[in-house]
Each structure stands twice: as structure tokens, then as C-alpha cells.
Amino acid sequence: MxxxxxxxxxxxxxxxxxxxxxxxxxxxxxxxxxxxxxxxxxxxxxxxxxxxxxxxxxxxxxxxxxxxxxxxxxxxxxxxxxxxxxxxxxxxxxxxxxxxxxxxxxxxxxxxxxxxxxxxxERPFPIPGWTLPGVMTAGAAQTLIKNAGLVPDGRLVIAGQGPLLWLLSAQILRLGGKIDRILDTTPRGNRGTALPRALPFLTSPYLVKGLKMMREVRRNTRIVKNVEMIEALGDGQLASVRYSAGGVAETLPADLLLLHHGVxxxxxxxxxxxxxxxxxxxxxxxxxxxxxxxxxxxxxxxxxxxxxxxxxxxxxxxxxxxxxxxxxxxxxxxxPAGGEASARSALGRAEKGREFLDLLYKPAPQFRIPQGDTIVCRCEEIRASDVLKAVETGATGPNQAKAYLRTGMGPCQGRLCGLTVTELMAKARGTTPAEIGYYRLRAPVKPVSLNELADLPPDTDAIKAVVRE
The missing domain is CATH 3.50.50.60 (FAD/NAD(P)-binding domain)
Structure with a gap:
């Protein structure tokens, strides 16, 4: 070691x-x-x-x-x-x-x-079928590109919104990959909300790069805008993707579905x-x-x-x-004199246009707050309906839901379900996420083996690291 x-x-x-x-x-x-x-x-x-x-x-x-x-x-x-x-x-x-x-x-x-x-x-993207083999996040696909130069093969569908979606799509195409369809879930109404904050973005370093990248992708891939619903379908393995846009539904055969709703x-x-x-x-x-x-x-x-x-x-x-x-x-x-001032000046330039992007790519509620049998907590296989039943039973927040259902108690410690549980419970109780709150997080925040714990020096500090009051 x-x-x-x-x-x-x-x-x-x-x-x-x-x-x-x-x-x-x-x-x-x-x-x-x-x-x-x-x-x-x-x-x-x-x-x-x-x-x-x-x-x-x-x-x-x-x-x-x-x-x-x-x-x-x-x-x-x-x-x-x-x-x-x-x-x-x-x-x-x-x-x-x-x-x-x-x-x-x-x-x-x-x-x-x-x-x-x-x-x-990456933000959780809890749609029906998102736990099927063949469904991954866009970030996971980008990791494979950077680590190993691997691009997806077979029938590929990318769904979601945000800058990373366009960047990943461009990188896949540049490496010789093929994208069957991009399902853009950016809500139509976001454009009007973001427009008043557009001026800083128009003078930011991101505009020209973003437009160039989007043109590159659009030349080589069919893009469906204003997508309102997505489902991953298959029996033990992804076989197709069903979506609707503008009231029209379609089912696409797919071997791989990449999801992304921002970070x-x-x-x-x-x-x-x-x-x-x-x-x-x-x-x-x-x-x-x-x-x-x-x-x-x-x-x-x-x-x-x-x-x-x-x-x-x-x-x-x-x-x-x-x-x-x-x-x-x-x-x-x-x-050193000037170092901090230089960093603050550069930060101001880097943050130009951020609010515009946040408002433009604000995810729609139906992609953040699932319903019915859609899995919420992947580690413990807890469904949206289970969380709603816990609310009906008296759970007032994520920590009570954890006691009832074990949500957030798996290896990810809530990273893949925390936001979803908060927003789902807030909607069910007719209040705000701020009022509902989040999981109470304690050490260890990542899985630790007994062998690793046994390797700690046998003193009070070791006990405090694992057992907090």
C-alpha cells in the first residue's frame, strides 16, 4: 500500500x-x-x-x-x-x-x-427501463472514449439535453461512430425563460464553439426536438426506445441508449x-x-x-x-500580488452566460420525478410507487423514507437517487425540495471493506472516523 x-x-x-x-x-x-x-x-x-x-x-x-x-x-x-x-x-x-x-x-x-x-x-434520469443492460449515461460512454478510444457500435440512440450531449455526439462521430437518433428533451418553454439572460452568453467563449459543434452533429444525425416522453424497452436487455414528441409516438430499435440531463x-x-x-x-x-x-x-x-x-x-x-x-x-x-485578482477576473469571464445555459437546459419535471413502477433507487430496487406509499404512511423526508424502504443505503449512498427522492417527496407532499431536505450523510461515504477498517490504527480517531455522534 x-x-x-x-x-x-x-x-x-x-x-x-x-x-x-x-x-x-x-x-x-x-x-x-x-x-x-x-x-x-x-x-x-x-x-x-x-x-x-x-x-x-x-x-x-x-x-x-x-x-x-x-x-x-x-x-x-x-x-x-x-x-x-x-x-x-x-x-x-x-x-x-x-x-x-x-x-x-x-x-x-x-x-x-x-x-x-x-x-x-450526472443528474439522475429515472425513466422506465433505465436499469436495463444497454442503457448507460453519456458520461460513461465518454469515459470509454477517453480511456480506451472505444465508440459504441450497433444501433445507438442518445437522449437528453445539455452541452455534454452535443460534445459526446461530436466525439462519437469524429471517431467514425454512427448515431441513429438524438432525442432532444429541452422543453420548448425554456427558450423564452432563458432569452432575457442571453446577452452575457452571446459575448462568452461558449457561443461560437457550441454552435459549431451543434452544426457538426446535425449534418450527420437525425435530431428530434421537444421530446416529452422516453421509455427503454426490452426483456432483460435493451431492444428498443419509445418516445413521443409533439403528440406523435415512435418506437426505435436500439442496442444502446445513452442518457444525459446535465450534471x-x-x-x-x-x-x-x-x-x-x-x-x-x-x-x-x-x-x-x-x-x-x-x-x-x-x-x-x-x-x-x-x-x-x-x-x-x-x-x-x-x-x-x-x-x-x-x-x-x-x-x-x-x-503573490496579483495572483488572486487575476483568478477572480478569469472566473468572471468563465462564468459569463452560465445563467442562460442553466435556464435553457433546465430539465422537464417528467424526467426528474418518475411515476408508477419506475425504479428510483437502483441499489435497493425501490420504485416511485414505493416512495409515494412511504409518504402516505407518514414519511416526511428522505431520511424517513430511508428507514421505511432502504433508499439511499446501497453502495452509491444516494448519489443516484437522492435528488429524485427529494423532488418526488416534495411533489407528493405539496411542498418544496428545500423543505423536504436530503439524506443525512455520514462516514463512510464510500464502501469500505473490513480489511481496510482493520488496517486502521487502533485508537480513538479510527473509531470517530467510522462512528459519528
């Missing part, structure tokens, strides 16, 4: 996506003893996944935004930060003690400041550490309550990147730098 070199660090960064890379580079580059922990085999997160090892070498296939990560990774490696990959952080205590599993064993480190940069995850912050670790979160009515998710530096409600814990609210890779970079500068100043370190 490759353990951390030290027991204490000035700054520990969790997550090696754009925000984590920028935070660790900034902290270590300014003299702080810095540890960067990440679950993946290499740096990059989802945006720059396999940036140092991808077999897809032709720059135009993955795009210039992907390859921009190479210089950031090079700067990280020169910064002096200690980097450990294959490291699962399963506990973060408010005292800034961190429990890590690496190679089958666990250990603790303590930090002066912690920067949580756990990034985003939301990955909040489990920060929530388990006690960081206060609030419901974001625009992005329809939970986001941490932070100050302008990324400092959370727990002293010494900062949150940066898409885990602080979805903003994209460029914004994540600058949020990581700003959090690192704040952590350095809190530790009494000197911060």
Missing part, C-alpha cells in the same frame, strides 16, 4: 479534476506542504480524463478544451505537490482529519486546510463533513453555502469547482486557485 508520506499537511486537496489540479498547484507552488488525493488512475477528473494516457491522439477528436488540460497537469507535476492516485477518501471530519483507502488498506492524514474538489456527477454537484463528502447546503432552484440541486473564497460553513473546509455549483472547467480552475489562495492566507502564508 502506498501511504501518504506525512501525517500532517498544510493543505489537502480531494479530487484531481480542473479545480483540484489548480488548487494543489497553487498551494504547493507557494510553499505549502500539499497532498492531492484522487480515486482515478491519473489526473484530469471527468473533463480531462486520461489526459496523460488516452489512446485518442488526434487533437481534433476530443477537442481543444480537452487538450488544454495537458499544460495544467504539467504545472501540477512541477509544483512539488504530493499526488496519490487510486485513493478513496471515505471520511472527512470537521477537525480536518481525513480517512483514505489505498490499495486495500486505510490511513489518516490531518490538514491545516482542506479543499474539496469532488466535481460533478449536478457531487455533495456526499462535503455534506458528511457537516458543510451546510441549500437547494438551488435554478440548477435544481443541492449546493454548498460558501463565501467568495469557497470557505464553507465548517472552518477550514473549502469547496471548489463544480462541487460548489456547476460552472464548467474554466470556472472550476479559477475557483480552485481562489480557494487555494484563501487557504494559504489563512495559514499565514504570503500570496
Amino acid at each position: 502506498s501511504r501518504p508520506m506525512h501525517e500532517t499537511y498544510d493543505v489537502v486537496v480531494i479530487g484531481a479534476g480542473p479545480a483540484g489540479i489548480a488548487a494543489a498547484t497553487t498551494a504547493a507552488g507557494n510553499g505549502a506542504r500539499t497532498l492531492l488525493l484522487d480515486e482515478n488512475a491519473g489526473p484530469g477528473g471527468q473533463v480531462w480524463r486520461a489526459i496523460t494516457s488516452t489512446p485518442v491522439k488526434q487533437p481534433s477528436i476530443l477537442g481543444e478544451d480537452y487538450w488544454a488540460g495537458r499544460s495544467e497537469v504539467e504545472a501540477l507535476r512541477k509544483s512539488g505537490a504530493e499526488i496519490i492516485h487510486g485513493a478513496t477518501v471515505w471520511s472527512l471530519d470537521p477537525s480536518l482529519e481525513i480517512a483514505i483507502s489505498i490499495g486495500g488498506g486505510s490511513s489518516f492524514v490531518r490538514a491545516g486546510r482542506v479543499i474539496v474538489a469532488t466535481g460533478a456527477q 449536478v454537484p457531487n455533495v456526499n463528502l462535503a455534506m458528511a463533513a457537516g458543510v451546510r447546503h441549500e437547494w438551488n432552484e435554478v440548477q435544481l440541486c443541492w449546493t454548498p453555502v460558501l463565501d467568495g473564497n469557497g470557505q464553507s460553513s465548517v472552518e477550514g473546509i473549502y469547496v471548489a469547482g463544480d462541487g460548489a455549483g456547476i460552472g464548467g472547467a474554466l470556472a472550476a480552475l479559477e475557483r480552485g486557485r481562489i480557494a487555494a489562495f484563501a487557504a494559504l492566507k489563512a495559514l499565514g502564508r504570503n500570496v
Whole structure:
């Protein structure tokens, strides 16, 4: 097992996506003893996944935004930060003690400041049949492209909305793949809601890139707009996709269905550490309550990147730098003049147009709040009707539903059902997601084996990491 070199660090960064890379580079580059922990085999997160090892070498296939990560990774490696990959952080205590599993064993480190940069995850897309083999998320397909250069074969349908849907479609086509149909679920009414916020987007760096990419996809694929219903059909394996748009229904034969309804912050670790979160009515998710530096409600814990609210890779970079500068100043370190101001200026440019995109790609209720026998909790195979029965029985929120049904108690610890359960219960009770709340999350936030627990030093800290009051 490759353990951390030290027991204490000035700054520990969790997550090696754009925000984590920028935070660790900034902290270590300014003299702080810095540890960067990440679950993946290499740096990059989802945006720059396999940036140092991808077999897809032709720059135009993955795009210039992907390859921009190479210089950031090079700067990280020169910064002096200690980097450990294959490291699962399963506990973060408010005292800034961190429990890590690496190679089958666990250990603790303590930090002066912690920067949580756990990034985003794809929003749950609970449609009938979404648990069938042959149904995947768009992000999973993109991981296969970046890690192994693999493109889907057979009859492919992509459904959903948002920038990643168009990017993935373009990458599949550039690699020689074929897409039978794209089912665009962007609600017709969103355009009118987003239009008043269009001006910043028109002057942002995203407009020209986005239009060019969409034209590229439209030239090579049939796209159905205003899709209002989707079902995955098959007996033990995906066989077809049924959808309706404009009151017209159609069933397509399909070997693979890729789903995507945008991304939301990955909040489990920060929530388990006690960081206060609030419901974001625009992005329809939970986001941490932070100050302008990324400092959370727990002293010494900062949150940066898409885990602080979805903003994209460029914004994540600058949020990581700003959090690192704040952590350095809190530790009494000197911060170079102009560095923080430059990061804030770049953040302002990166966030231009974000509100327009959030409003344009706000998912329709029927794709967020399932009905009937549609699976809600994949780990425990709990259906929407089961959750509604729990509400009728007296469950007032997700934690009561967990006690009745075991929702959120599987290996994903609510990552794939949490938002759905909150919104489903809020609708059933005629209230808001903010009133319903979220699961109470506690360590360990990721599955830990008995062997890993047995590897912990036998002291009070080890007990506290697993059993919280």
C-alpha cells in the first residue's frame, strides 16, 4: 500500500479534476506542504480524463478544451505537490482529519486546510427501463472514449439535453461512430425563460464553439426536438426506445441508449463533513453555502469547482486557485500580488452566460420525478410507487423514507437517487425540495471493506472516523 508520506499537511486537496489540479498547484507552488488525493488512475477528473494516457491522439477528436488540460497537469507535476492516485477518501471530519483507502488498506492524514474538489456527477434520469443492460449515461460512454478510444457500435440512440450531449455526439462521430437518433428533451418553454439572460452568453467563449459543434452533429444525425416522453424497452436487455414528441409516438430499435440531463454537484463528502447546503432552484440541486473564497460553513473546509455549483472547467480552475489562495492566507502564508485578482477576473469571464445555459437546459419535471413502477433507487430496487406509499404512511423526508424502504443505503449512498427522492417527496407532499431536505450523510461515504477498517490504527480517531455522534 502506498501511504501518504506525512501525517500532517498544510493543505489537502480531494479530487484531481480542473479545480483540484489548480488548487494543489497553487498551494504547493507557494510553499505549502500539499497532498492531492484522487480515486482515478491519473489526473484530469471527468473533463480531462486520461489526459496523460488516452489512446485518442488526434487533437481534433476530443477537442481543444480537452487538450488544454495537458499544460495544467504539467504545472501540477512541477509544483512539488504530493499526488496519490487510486485513493478513496471515505471520511472527512470537521477537525480536518481525513480517512483514505489505498490499495486495500486505510490511513489518516490531518490538514491545516482542506479543499474539496469532488466535481460533478450526472443528474439522475429515472425513466422506465433505465436499469436495463444497454442503457448507460453519456458520461460513461465518454469515459470509454477517453480511456480506451472505444465508440459504441450497433444501433445507438442518445437522449437528453445539455452541452455534454452535443460534445459526446461530436466525439462519437469524429471517431467514425454512427448515431441513429438524438432525442432532444429541452422543453420548448425554456427558450423564452432563458432569452432575457442571453446577452452575457452571446459575448462568452461558449457561443461560437457550441454552435459549431451543434452544426457538426446535425449534418450527420437525425435530431428530434421537444421530446416529452422516453421509455427503454426490452426483456432483460435493451431492444428498443419509445418516445413521443409533439403528440406523435415512435418506437426505435436500439442496442444502446445513452442518457444525459446535465450534471449536478457531487455533495456526499462535503455534506458528511457537516458543510451546510441549500437547494438551488435554478440548477435544481443541492449546493454548498460558501463565501467568495469557497470557505464553507465548517472552518477550514473549502469547496471548489463544480462541487460548489456547476460552472464548467474554466470556472472550476479559477475557483480552485481562489480557494487555494484563501487557504494559504489563512495559514499565514504570503500570496503573490496579483495572483488572486487575476483568478477572480478569469472566473468572471468563465462564468459569463452560465445563467442562460442553466435556464435553457433546465430539465422537464417528467424526467426528474418518475411515476408508477419506475425504479428510483437502483441499489435497493425501490420504485416511485414505493416512495409515494412511504409518504402516505407518514414519511416526511428522505431520511424517513430511508428507514421505511432502504433508499439511499446501497453502495452509491444516494448519489443516484437522492435528488429524485427529494423532488418526488416534495411533489407528493405539496411542498418544496428545500423543505423536504436530503439524506443525512455520514462516514463512510464510500464502501469500505473490513480489511481496510482493520488496517486502521487502533485508537480513538479510527473509531470517530467510522462512528459519528
